[in-house]
Amino acid sequence: DVKVTQSSRYLVKRTGEKVFLECVQDMDHENMFWYRQDPGLGLRLIYFSYDVKMKEKGDIPEGYSVSREKKERFSLILESASTNQTSMYLCASSLGTSGSEHEQFFGPGTRLTVL
Amino acid sequence: SQKIEQNSEALNIQEGKTATLTCNYTNYSPAYLQWYRQDPGRGPVFLLLIRENEKEKRKERLKVTFDTTLKQSLFHITASQPADSATYLCAPPEAGNKLTFGGGTRVLVKP
Numbered sequence: 344d345v346k347v348t349q350s351s352r353y354l355v356k357r358t359g360e361k362v363f364l365e366c367v368q369d370m371d372h373e374n375m376f377w378y379r380q381d382p383g384l385g386l387r388l389i390y391f392s393y394d395v396k397m398k399e400k401g402d403i404p405e406g407y408s409v410s411r412e413k414k415e416r417f418s419l420i421l422e423s424a425s426t427n428q429t430s431m432y433l434c435a436s437s438l439g440t441s442g443s444e445h446e447q448f449f450g451p452g453t454r455l456t457v458l
Numbered sequence: 459s460q461k462i463e464q465n466s467e468a469l470n471i472q473e474g475k476t477a478t479l480t481c482n483y484t485n486y487s488p489a490y491l492q493w494y495r496q497d498p499g500r501g502p503v504f505l506l507l508i509r510e511n512e513k514e515k516r517k518e519r520l521k522v523t524f525d526t527t528l529k530q531s532l533f534h535i536t537a538s539q540p541a542d543s544a545t546y547l548c549a550p551p552e553a554g555n556k557l558t559f560g561g562g563t564r565v566l567v568k569p
Contacts (some may be wrong), residue, residue: 347501374555383466385561386502386547393555401556433501439555444490444509447557449501 346370347450349434355456362421364453366434373439375417376447377401377409379430386433392417393439424457431455460485460550462560469565471538479533479563481548487526488550492557493533496545502559505546506533538567 350365368375376391378401388401390409398409406428410418417436421428432453438445463482471477481491490509494502508515508524508531515522519542521534535542545564549557 376556378559383561386559388556391556435501437555444492444507444551445555446492446504446507447502449503452499452501454499 347434347436347448349432349450349453351453352451353454353456355458356421356424357458358425360421360424360457362424362455362457364419364421364432364434364455366417366419366436366450367415368417368434368436368448369415370436370438370448371414372436372448373414374437374445375411376435376437377407377417377419378433378435379403379428380433380452381430389419424455426457429455429457460488460552460558462548462550462558464546464548464560464563466561466563469563471565471567473538473540473567473569475538477535477538477542477565477567479546479548479565481531481533481560483529483550487529490551491522491524491531492549492551493520493522493531494547494549494559496547496562502547535565538565540567540569543567 377389378386392411408420434450435447437447461484496502523532545562547562548560
């Protein structure tokens, strides 16, 4: 059964802290994505990766960075957390075949609160 | 990039009736469009994909249509049940295997 897991369901951090959100998929997918979801704004893409050590900025990359050292793991890093980064963070993965229509598989989400 | 419009107001519907949700896109016509279901506090789950050359796609009690002339997809839940209560998201593709997600429409099915 396809599975995407995220390291925490709930996380509370203080302003200025460095925050790591981890995502692991067991489907051997090439593509991995990080989104944030806020009421009224929907799902917004922060970063995505289509291969190990490859990354591309999404629509809202400011204040975030990512790391993909292994195919199954994609990490989102908040270098210096701020209160406006309080949100639900969702990781997803999909097959990477060129021209594919592959669905995205989502993790359960991490609700991050920055105080 | 694509702009997606879904009705942001919740759709309240009586059990057994058909719920119809609308997804409008405004820029280029996508080759396909995906629909997802999201329950509160959880990640979205893929439901259906419809291609531009398909007028209609069905899966159990779900039906999706795709009208490239109107730049619109309709999502129908027939014989709705309380368990269908959730938010439904439409998502056409962007370049590079990315998707653009609409804001979603919340459906509440009352017994």
